[in-house]
Amino acid sequence: MRGAMQPVSRMACNGAGFLPIILLFSHTEHAVMSDCYAVIGNPIAHSQSPFIHAEFARQTGQDLHYRALLAPRDGFTSAARQFQAEGGKGMNVTVPFKEEAWRFATQLTERARLAEAVNTLQFGAEGILGDNTDGAGLVRDLQNNLGFSLSGKTILLMGAGGAARGVLQPLLAQRPARLTLVNRTPARADALKRQFAAHGEILACGYAALAQPHQLVINATSSSLHGALPPLPETIFTPGALAYDMMYAKEPTLFLRFAAAHGASRLADGVGMLVEQAAESFTLWRGVRPDTAPVIALLKSC
Numbered sequence: 001m002r003g004a005m006q007p008v009s010r011m012a013c014n015g016a017g018f019l020p021i022i023l024l025f026s027h028t029e030h031a032v033m034s035d036c037y038a039v040i041g042n043p044i045a046h047s048q049s050p051f052i053h054a055e056f057a058r059q060t061g062q063d064l065h066y067r068a069l070l071a072p073r074d075g076f077t078s079a080a081r082q083f084q085a086e087g088g089k090g091m092n093v094t095v096p097f098k099e100e101a102w103r104f105a106t107q108l109t110e111r112a113r114l115a116e117a118v119n120t121l122q123f124g125a126e127g128i129l130g131d132n133t134d135g136a137g138l139v140r141d142l143q144n145n146l147g148f149s150l151s152g153k154t155i156l157l158m159g160a161g162g163a164a165r166g167v168l169q170p171l172l173a174q175r176p177a178r179l180t181l182v183n184r185t186p187a188r189a190d191a192l193k194r195q196f197a198a199h200g201e202i203l204a205c206g207y208a209a210l211a212q213p214h215q216l217v218i219n220a221t222s223s224s225l226h227g228a229l230p231p232l233p234e235t236i237f238t239p240g241a242l243a244y245d246m247m248y249a250k251e252p253t254l255f256l257r258f259a260a261a262h263g264a265s266r267l268a269d270g271v272g273m274l275v276e277q278a279a280e281s282f283t284l285w286r287g288v289r290p291d292t293a294p295v296i297a298l299l300k301s302c
């Protein structure tokens with residue numbers, strides 16, 4: 001059903017309104033009692049989140065139902081409210097609704113407040129909690145999966161849009177030696193530098209001002225989506241550097257190909273981050289942390 005919100009499966013949800021069904025058909029209690037979650041976005045058909053959360057649920061023995069929900073571009077709030085009213089426990093939020101979800105939440109975690117974007121909602125009696133697990137997902141992928149400790153490293157973060165904003169504070173919290181934020185429009189990098197000043201030092205610049213090589217270069221621009229390459233100098237990677245593209249695609253992105261050709265010795269795309277941010281959401285909702293390694297391996301083998 002393109003362009004319209006998909007209906008929620010009432011039988012699978014645990015809303016107060018379904019109590020009579022539970023009482024009447026106690027033999028179906030297992031299916032009726034499953035907690036409902038969804039990822040909401042537009043488009044959404046490509047989303048791997050239902051697969052990832054189904055794997056997490058299977059692995060941890062959690063009884064839940066997780067689906068993809070397509071909302072009209074102007075219909076996020078009503079779709080989220082309807083999902084909540086029908087018993088939904090939580091949602092992941094993806095493009096283009098993360099900023100709207102930030103305004104929709106009635107309470108925010110500190111990292112979501114700073115990111116000005118929410119990718120995880122939790123519906124509770126006290127209200128709607130908004131969190132942003134993207135930065136934590138990136139940091140976990142870098143440190144736990146790729147074995148790249150951020151402390152004391154020189155990091156170049158490319159981009160000053162929502163994707164960069166969402167990971168800035170978690171990166172700074174790891175105390176890198178230097179974090180340079182580069183953007184095609186340098187004024188946007190400057191604005192973020194000022195906004196995050198309390199969380200650590202950021203050097204902000206445009207691509208023409210880049211001089212020193214970096215141990216980690218992260219692409220948080222949307223350039224890979226457009227088949228474009230930010231104008232990086234060829235000397236931007238130290239020997240042994242890690243190049244990380246937050247996007248992922250079947251073939252290596254232009255940025256990763258550029259990195260391989262110009263001295264980066266390690267390349268990573270955003271699949272690990274995708275699974276790790278999902279694991280953070282799952283842990284918030286269910287109180288149990290899934291094992292991400294087998295799920296990352298499954299996605300990479302597809």
Ligand code: ATR
Pocket residue numbers: 158159160161162163164183184185188220221222223226228229230231
């Ligand atoms: P998102 O929320 O995905 O970060 P966004 O807010 O539109 O999306 O930001 C996109 C980012 O990618 C911006 O930093 C943009 O640079 P500008 O601020 O100068 O527009 C950056 N970007 C997009 N295409 C790019 C390219 N070809 N080269 C360099 N930077 C690019």
